[in-house]
Amino acid sequence: MSTNGMTSWAVDLKDVGAIYPFEGAEVLMVIIGLVFWIGWHVIQLRQEAIEVEHEMEADATGEKAKAAIDRY
Amino acid sequence: MDNNLAALTTVFTEFYYWVTVVFMFLIHVGFCLYEVSASRRRNHLHTLMKNTMLIPLVTITFFFFGWWIYWAFPNGPFITGGIDFDAATANTPWSKTMATNLGDRITGVFWAAFLLFSWTAASIVSGSVIERIRSGAFWIHAVLIGSVFWIIDAAWGWHAGGWMVKLLGYHDAYASGVIHAIAGGYALGVLVVLGPRLGKFSADGTPRDIPPHNPWLVTLGLFMIFTGFWGFYAACNVPVIDPAGIGGQITGETWTATNIYLAPTSLSAITFNFLMSLSGGLLAAFLLSKGHPFWTYSGGLAGIIAASAGNDLYHPIQAMLIGAAGAWCAFKMHHWVERKYKIDDAVGAVAVHGYAGFFGLVIAGFMLWGQPSSPYEGFATITPWGQFVGAIIMFGVLGFLPAWVVSKIMASMNILRIPRKVELEGLDFEEDEIYRDAMDEVRKAEKAMVK
Numbered sequence: 001m002s003t004n005g006m007t008s009w010a011v012d013l014k015d016v017g018a019i020y021p022f023e024g025a026e027v028l029m030v031i032i033g034l035v036f037w038i039g040w041h042v043i044q045l046r047q048e049a050i051e052v053e054h055e056m057e058a059d060a061t062g063e064k065a066k067a068a069i070d071r072y
Numbered sequence: 073m074d075n076n077l078a079a080l081t082t083v084f085t086e087f088y089y090w091v092t093v094v095f096m097f098l099i100h101v102g103f104c105l106y107e108v109s110a111s112r113r114r115n116h117l118h119t120l121m122k123n124t125m126l127i128p129l130v131t132i133t134f135f136f137f138g139w140w141i142y143w144a145f146p147n148g149p150f151i152t153g154g155i156d157f158d159a160a161t162a163n164t165p166w167s168k169t170m171a172t173n174l175g176d177r178i179t180g181v182f183w184a185a186f187l188l189f190s191w192t193a194a195s196i197v198s199g200s201v202i203e204r205i206r207s208g209a210f211w212i213h214a215v216l217i218g219s220v221f222w223i224i225d226a227a228w229g230w231h232a233g234g235w236m237v238k239l240l241g242y243h244d245a246y247a248s249g250v251i252h253a254i255a256g257g258y259a260l261g262v263l264v265v266l267g268p269r270l271g272k273f274s275a276d277g278t279p280r281d282i283p284p285h286n287p288w289l290v291t292l293g294l295f296m297i298f299t300g301f302w303g304f305y306a307a308c309n310v311p312v313i314d315p316a317g318i319g320g321q322i323t324g325e326t327w328t329a330t331n332i333y334l335a336p337t338s339l340s341a342i343t344f345n346f347l348m349s350l351s352g353g354l355l356a357a358f359l360l361s362k363g364h365p366f367w368t369y370s371g372g373l374a375g376i377i378a379a380s381a382g383n384d385l386y387h388p389i390q391a392m393l394i395g396a397a398g399a400w401c402a403f404k405m406h407h408w409v410e411r412k413y414k415i416d417d418a419v420g421a422v423a424v425h426g427y428a429g430f431f432g433l434v435i436a437g438f439m440l441w442g443q444p445s446s447p448y449e450g451f452a453t454i455t456p457w458g459q460f461v462g463a464i465i466m467f468g469v470l471g472f473l474p475a476w477v478v479s480k481i482m483a484s485m486n487i488l489r490i491p492r493k494v495e496l497e498g499l500d501f502e503e504d505e506i507y508r509d510a511m512d513e514v515r516k517a518e519k520a521m522v523k
Contacts, residue, residue: 001441002441002442002443002444002453003439003440003441003442003443004385004440006444007442007443007444007453008321008444008449009321009322009444009446010322011321011322011323011324012323012324013322013326013328013336014324014326015324016336019385020385020386020387020390021385021386021390021439021440021443022390029387029389029390030389032389032393033389033392033393036355036392036393036396040355043359047359047362047363051362051363
């Protein structure tokens, strides 16, 4: 048993192509990869919304904002 | 070089390794930048010199005995054979091939590629112990990890004839274990004895954040490490070899690049997987740390490190997901160990290199299960248990254990940690006073010249 079908290197390299594990499952891997990517955007947008909300609630008087502007 | 093809192959190989060495120099520049920026202003100069001076110390000791160890110890010794004096003889510091020699154009650049790995191993430890270790103690540790322990692990598990490859089917093509897990384990062994920086933990044991004095330069340092890592990856390959030159089971006449075990791979494969594992690590770490720059960059590094054991063989999407999982492992483990065991790892080196490297070795055992570890007959195939035992050897036996023992000895001799007073006033206190006096004097002198 081997995850890429090879159990030894007793081969002629001109006859060897793809050697990654689970060859044949490329479409499934792409789907998982796409879920990872889209999921990242969803979570990131949620996190950023919370962060912006916190920023909005901070410094009610505006004094710290003025100090931040002074610091450039 | 008895014909033009042999000459071209030799000169190409020589140039290839030379280029990797130049790239890898950036890893050290990055580590220095990162470490100095993470330290506080009153410790800058000592922090910089601590890391810089490991370069000459590890270089000369690697010339004197480190390189010999690699060629002498692939059998243990006394596990699969004795000391390999035949191979090691050409790599003694008095050998004629360890010098200017037109009959051998490869030894110098190959030695240098390994040497830059040695610097990296020592430099990983350097960041975690900043602001309280004595430089002299660190430099002894640097020689031990850079010119003794990592190169023993390379002989065992990163050598075409290494006993771990033969018996365990150990596969670690781009050094998740042989550089990162061992260096992380070594750093942990020192940290356990060294203790945290003053003020790191509150009275009830809650860890305090000690912010870097310059977060932007910390991340620039990590960016440089990413760049140097390209050279590191290329240096892990043999660029071109014919099957007859390998002398294993491969048939036919197709020339190939190989990994360090002389099993076929390609630069194209590792380029895909390097970038995808970096991306997986960055994406995961950004979410985990809620956009914290230090941890996002560190997560990118952890991503590459986690996928490195099998990045010659993974599919790019597999590398991306393993990279993401490696970043998760490093981030969570760092904070858990910090809270639970009061370990002050100033730059997260144990997590990013040690835990992610350990995880990467084990996951490679599952992903590459049953695949050949070597082009030679009689070697074990890759398995989860072989990789797990390998990870224990790298992180624990050759990393944590010797570091802990040597640190205990150093602590008993009172040469490990700087005194409390010096730590509070800063390692650069005296230099800073001298600089301030010199600046005052020159200011006064220049003002006196103004009419």
